[in-house]
């Protein structure tokens with residue numbers, strides 16, 4: 001059995017993490033997105049586990065522990081983790097110019113993590129979500145994020161556009177935008193599980 005593990009990141013009480021106009025709260029958006037991805041995964045016959053059912057902020061160490069417990073339960077080789085976020089270019093509550101989608105793996109990530117990140121990148125590009133990010137020749141970005149660094153299964157952190165860019169926020173709050181972002185995740189994960 002293949003198991004998609006979805007981390008919905010921050011909690012209600014995480015400071016910052018919202019759009020300047022407060023139309024987007026990252027924790028709330030990520031919870032909705034994870035639920036959408038999980039519904040599509042269910043239709044595709046992929047078992048899904050959501051790391052943070054709570055509304056509150058769960059420390060990274062605990063989220064890592066939960067993911068690794070799931071890897072032990074289902075077998076690391078059967079699992080893949082996606083941690084769902086929205087990017088921000090600043091933290092002063094101002095509108096800024098950076099736009100677009102990025103997918104991140106840890107510095108010493110496995111080939112399988114890179115494969116999953118590439119599949120996500122291809123689907124995000126197909127959806128026209130590159131924004132003004134420089135094209136990545138490797139099709140992934142490398143960041144020292146604990147949730148992808150310290151978890152045992154293949155793991156990618158997706159930064160789904162910028163919550164401090166006006167145009168990105170319009171997209172992120174729209175039903176069609178949410179559906180496109182959920183779809184890019186599930187299309188990539190289906191392709192990943194077909195071969196891994």
Ligand SMILES: [Zn+2]
Nearest residue numbers: 009026085086
């Ligand atoms: Zn985040």
